[in-house]
Amino acid sequence: MRAAGQRGFIAYVCAGDPNLRATIELARALERAGVDVLELGVPFSDPLADGVVNQLAAERALHSGTTLYGVLKTVAALRRKGCSVPIVLYVYYNVVHHYGLKKFVGDAASAGVDGALALDLPTEEADGYEKAMRRAGLHPIYLVAPTTPAARIHKIAKHASGFIYYVSREGVTGMQKRLAPAVTTHVATIRKHSRLPVAIGFGISNPAQARAAARAADAVVVGSAIVNQIAKHGANRHMPAKVARFVKAMVKAVKAV
DSSP states (O other), X not given: OTTTTOOEEEEEEETTSSOHHHHHHHHHHHHHTTOSEEEEEOOOSOOTTOOHHHHHHHHHHHHTTOOHHHHHHHHHHHHHTTOOSOEEEEEXXXXXXXXXHHHHHHHXXXXXXXXXXXXXXXXXXXXXXXXXXXXTTOEEEEEEOTTOOHHHHHHHHXXXXXXXXXXXXXXXXXXXXXXOTTHHHHHHHHHHXXXXXXXXXXXXXXXXXXXXXXXXXXXXXXXXXXXHHHHHHTTOTTHHHHHHHHHHHHHHHHHTO
């Protein structure tokens, strides 16, 4: 994307919402809509970084019987069906720890996962995780917040791979009426410490916000707004197509920058 001079669009969905079969169809529809990276959330019972929209999605996914093993099987099924979009897992480390780090990394690589964002794993405690991920050819992706000081950004940048996920505002995920005003300044600070692409997420809800975020960074992450559309259409067989149409408008806005 960067080499082509284009901004990237990253779509977040909670795997298993409303069920894993629907996730497969939705992922394929999002790829056709022009999404550059698919971020698959692994449902967890205590998603501390997530607002109410994504919390409810995780509840629906858990209720449908979704597990980490099931999510990895879903990724493998997508690859067998020819899905080539990069897939990143959005996961709480508690889930990885319970599954087993070595098994998680091996199974993720075998399934066709490209990287993972372990939301609650600080770099100080990530040595074993990071080494295992890199040995398997997977990208360990890290978050930078608006409150992260420059010295810590430098440290995170040394550990990160794939891209750096900049959280555009303090708090949890969720749709917002406007983009945080200081994103351009914060992204410029991150770029002083890393050559990796910077993706802006948290709170981007419509094409205008997506366009504004794309002007400041290399990629835009949209999650809650998409998840809200999934909740709206539910298990309707037309849900993937309807959600993809919603996403396509934001992809178009990002690519026009």
